Amino acid sequence: MKKIILNSFILTAFFLLTNACKPNFKTPDVDKGEIDVTTFVSIGDGITAGYANGALYYNAQNYSYAKLLANQFEQIGGGDFKIPYISSSSIGIGNANNAPSILGNRTDCQGTISLGPIKIATQGDLSIFTSNVYSTQGSFNNMGVADVKAIDIATNGFTNPFYVRMSSSISSSILSDAIAKKPTFFTMMIGLNDVLKYALKGATSESITPISGPVGIGFDASIENALNNLTINGAKGVVANIPSIKSLPYFNTITYNALKLSDSTAKSLTSFYSLLNPVIPFHEGNNGFVIEDVSMPLGYRQSVDGELILLSIPLDSVKCYKWGSLVPIPNRYVLTISEIELIENAISNYNSILKNYATSKNLAFVDVHSFFSSIKTGFVYNGVTLNASFVSGGVFSLDGLTITPRGNALLANEFIKAINITYKSTLPQIEATKYSGIIFP
Amino acid sequence: MFQIKYVFIFSFFFISLLINAQGFQVNLQGQAQQGMGGAGIAYAQDAASLFFNPGSSSFVKGNSININANAGFANSKFLDKNTHIISETKSPTSTPFAAYGLFQLKDSANLKLGLAVYTPFGSTVQWQDNWTGRFAITKLQLLAIYIQPTVSYKLTKKIGIGAGFIFATGKVNLQKDIPVIDVNGNYGHAELEGKANGYGYNLGIYYNPIPKFFIGLTYRSQVNMNVKNGEAKFTVPSSLSVNFPDGKFTSSLPLPSVTSLGFAYKLTLKTTLALDINYTGWKAYDTLAFDYENNTTSLIDTKSARNYKNTFAFRFGGDYKISEQLIARLGIAFALSPVPDGYVTPETPDANRINYTAGLGYNFKKHFAINASFLFTTFKREGTNIETNLSGTYKTNVVIPGLSIIYKF
Numbered sequence: 029m030k031k032i033i034l035n036s037f038i039l040t041a042f043f044l045l046t047n048a049c050k051p052n053f054k055t056p057d058v059d060k061g062e063i064d065v066t067t068f069v070s071i072g073d074g075i076t077a078g079y080a081n082g083a084l085y086y087n088a089q090n091y092s093y094a095k096l097l098a099n100q101f102e103q104i105g106g107g108d109f110k111i112p113y114i115s116s117s118s119i120g121i122g123n124a125n126n127a128p129s130i131l132g133n134r135t136d137c138q139g140t141i142s143l144g145p146i147k148i149a150t151q152g153d154l155s156i157f158t159s160n161v162y163s164t165q166g167s168f169n170n171m172g173v174a175d176v177k178a179i180d181i182a183t184n185g186f187t188n189p190f191y192v193r194m195s196s197s198i199s200s201s202i203l204s205d206a207i208a209k210k211p212t213f214f215t216m217m218i219g220l221n222d223v224l225k226y227a228l229k230g231a232t233s234e235s236i237t238p239i240s241g242p243v244g245i246g247f248d249a250s251i252e253n254a255l256n257n258l259t260i261n262g263a264k265g266v267v268a269n270i271p272s273i274k275s276l277p278y279f280n281t282i283t284y285n286a287l288k289l290s291d292s293t294a295k296s297l298t299s300f301y302s303l304l305n306p307v308i309p310f311h312e313g314n315n316g317f318v319i320e321d322v323s324m325p326l327g328y329r330q331s332v333d334g335e336l337i338l339l340s341i342p343l344d345s346v347k348c349y350k351w352g353s354l355v356p357i358p359n360r361y362v363l364t365i366s367e368i369e370l371i372e373n374a375i376s377n378y379n380s381i382l383k384n385y386a387t388s389k390n391l392a393f394v395d396v397h398s399f400f401s402s403i404k405t406g407f408v409y410n411g412v413t414l415n416a417s418f419v420s421g422g423v424f425s426l427d428g429l430t431i432t433p434r435g436n437a438l439l440a441n442e443f444i445k446a447i448n449i450t451y452k453s454t455l456p457q458i459e460a461t462k463y464s465g466i467i468f469p
Numbered sequence: 470m471f472q473i474k475y476v477f478i479f480s481f482f483f484i485s486l487l488i489n490a491q492g493f494q495v496n497l498q499g500q501a502q503q504g505m506g507g508a509g510i511a512y513a514q515d516a517a518s519l520f521f522n523p524g525s526s527s528f529v530k531g532n533s534i535n536i537n538a539n540a541g542f543a544n545s546k547f548l549d550k551n552t553h554i555i556s557e558t559k560s561p562t563s564t565p566f567a568a569y570g571l572f573q574l575k576d577s578a579n580l581k582l583g584l585a586v587y588t589p590f591g592s593t594v595q596w597q598d599n600w601t602g603r604f605a606i607t608k609l610q611l612l613a614i615y616i617q618p619t620v621s622y623k624l625t626k627k628i629g630i631g632a633g634f635i636f637a638t639g640k641v642n643l644q645k646d647i648p649v650i651d652v653n654g655n656y657g658h659a660e661l662e663g664k665a666n667g668y669g670y671n672l673g674i675y676y677n678p679i680p681k682f683f684i685g686l687t688y689r690s691q692v693n694m695n696v697k698n699g700e701a702k703f704t705v706p707s708s709l710s711v712n713f714p715d716g717k718f719t720s721s722l723p724l725p726s727v728t729s730l731g732f733a734y735k736l737t738l739k740t741t742l743a744l745d746i747n748y749t750g751w752k753a754y755d756t757l758a759f760d761y762e763n764n765t766t767s768l769i770d771t772k773s774a775r776n777y778k779n780t781f782a783f784r785f786g787g788d789y790k791i792s793e794q795l796i797a798r799l800g801i802a803f804a805l806s807p808v809p810d811g812y813v814t815p816e817t818p819d820a821n822r823i824n825y826t827a828g829l830g831y832n833f834k835k836h837f838a839i840n841a842s843f844l845f846t847t848f849k850r851e852g853t854n855i856e857t858n859l860s861g862t863y864k865t866n867v868v869i870p871g872l873s874i875i876y877k878f
Binding site for chain 2: 049050051052053055056058131133143407408409410411412413422441456457458459461462464465466467468469
């Protein structure tokens with residue numbers, strides 16, 4: 029008996045020492061401040077929809093910043109957040125009817141095996157575009173639609189296939205569907221496609237949305253119209269601006285001077301071009317690519333610092349078929365300095381419009397432009413180094429334009445910070461390291 | 470062009486004293502002293518004086534063997550400022566020990582020889598799985614044992630001097646997760662393990678200028694612990710295994726010097742009061758560097774700023790002889806943190822702190838005595854680490870009971 033008492037005494041003492049002396053924290057209060065997130069609707073393009081790795085698919089939809097925000101809103105009374113999910117068994121589909129990419133080993137024309145994005149199938153799941161999910165899953169809170177421009181959101185009967193599959197009717201618009209949901213709170217991150225489409229074509233086709241013009245044509249009126257409608261019942265919300273294309277790996281992974289030459293190749297190229305106009309002196313090491321330029325006498329010149337080579341360039345053509353040295357790189361894979369200026373000016377004009385409407389309508393504002401710039405510079409988040417490097421940076425997905433779950437969590441945190449400041453709420457941020465970057469085989 | 474360049478900054482923070490340990494002056498090296506707030510520079514109670522002040526050992530009567538053991542229960546929690554997520558440690562109980570042998574030579578009444586073996590470092594800090602700071606640290610295990618042969622000589626009836634040579638041996642095991650994820654959703658992991666050795670010395674003077682009043686001055690040198698053949702092991706997705714080759718690493722860690730001034734005063738026949746002031750040379754811990762044998766674009770040698778500053782600690786305590794056999798002790802210590810703002814890490818969530826201590830001693834007849842002590846401290850530190858950007862508040866509670874057995878002959 030004595031032994032039992034003694035033993036239990038020792039056990040109790042041990043328990044007290046190991047457990048009872050744990051420090052206590054009072055978790056900070058979570059307050060919704062001035063917002064009502066009961067019905068939260070997100071408007072935007074592919075990033076808002078969850079498009080990633082070149083396609084829209086279930087797992088990517090689940091980690092859009094909009095979905096992550098909605099998860100966080102549950103702490104302050106957020107309701108159901110409906111997403112036009114693609115079946116989890118489907119591989120998904122991209123805007124070129126393609127399948128999503130994963131990181132894998134691929135063999136180039138020289139037989140070198142290296143890690144890079146590979147499509148998981150020759151094409152995407154086309155059935156996604158042929159069935160409308162509104163009647164079975166709608167109405168939707170996430171109204172993010174891949175490829176949409178700011179001027180498209182009020183277009184009735186909009187024929188974008190990513191919208192058609194989730195629209196409430198053949199004559200509805202993204203905006204009308206969003207408003208029909210009667211949002212009490214909304215986010216709007218739109219406008220990038222208004223320049224990006226043009227940029228992705230190397231400024232050879234598509235156009236930059238003009239500032240002025242009526243709804244559906246001009247950027248300003250389209251944004252004003254969208255925000256007027258979204259706030260009509262007193263809903264509060266967040267407006268985001270758009271990033272510089274220079275912050276995106278799609279435009280900054282391949283540098284203008286990535287033509288690496290040996291001494292002998294440089295010499296033979298130099299002598300070849302010495303007979304032409306302009307003459308190009310090549311040297312051992314990195315050289316500016318030879319690019320197409322119709323304004324030049326022979327339709328070519330050497331690329332200069334500040335010009336951007338697009339990630340879409342077929343690398344095998346560069347490695348094995350003399351693209352960029354003997355064969356000028358076609359214009360559609362290159363943005364020249366004047367083209368970049370046009371694009372960046374448009375972005376800067378859009379961003380002042382977005383900022384002005386956010387201010388005049390007393391909405392929170394997220395400076396995505398600065399946020400993406402900070403990613404390009406690189407920063408450390410809870411011990412993890414993040415930057416805009418393609419594949420290894422951890423933020424951008426394998427299409428070089430959209431973001432990983434971790435990137436989405438970081439973006440959602442920017443929204444949370446803006447909401448907390450403007451609406452005096454105390455919503456906690458998301459632990460972004462719990463969400464994956466690029467997955468390595 | 471698509472070559473994977475995953476630059477992996479290894480920012481292990483080598484040092485984590487026993488979690489309670491601002492400086493070395495935790496004084497888990499003697500139960501009688503620990504009961505009095507850790508003060509013992511000018512109060513020659515027993516053979517633990519070999520650690521506290523080798524100059525006073527020659528004033529300890531007779532031969533003795535003194536064996537001390539402690540059980541350190543330390544719990545830390547971290548509240549992330551941005552996400553409000555709370556993480557906690559699941560560190561196992563640490564068991565710092567100290568053993569002393571103090572011997573009088575027959576032909577010289579004034580000379581004493583001693584051997585001290587003690588653990589000025591020794592702890593395991595382990596955070597819960599998948600915690601917020603997993604890419605900064607998941608586990609740090611550190612053990613340093615000092616072996617100190619000592620000579621103590623009574624110059625006059627009032628002055629003693631002593632010197633000890635310190636041979637330090639230790640081991641370290643550091644682990645953290647690597648932010649690369651595989652197809653199963655598992656993050657990479659790194660483990661660095663190594664053995665370290667170093668040398669130093671411990672000097673002391675003990676002086677009894679007027680009756681009932683004692684002064685002690687000691688200097689324990691800095692010991693540079695050098696890890697020469699550490700093993701670095703990496704678990705990463707197979708496509709990145711070339712980027713993270715297993716291999717050797719070298720590193721070093723300064724265990725700082727401590728200069729101490731102590732006073733003791735016999736207030737009555739039954740009561741003695743003691744005060745120690747320690748000045749610890751933490752400035753030596755200015756950078757933590759790791760040098761890997763096999764460098765890659767992902768695995769580069771690192772240098773992390775630590776910028777610790779020299780600090781003071783004040784220890785005050787008293788004892789009271791309840792009877793011939795029984796002694797009660799009480800103490801308090803104020804220790805300033807050497808860690809500047811911006812450098813607080815999950816392995817050393819250090820802060821300014823107050824230690825509360827109490828103790829009991831019992832003498833069995835002539836030969837045996839036992840001492841027990843109890844230490845409690847709680848502290849809190851808020852900050853954002855400039856290297857990891859981990860931002861939040863650490864709270865730590867520490868309870869350390871200890872026991873010693875003394876045999877005198």
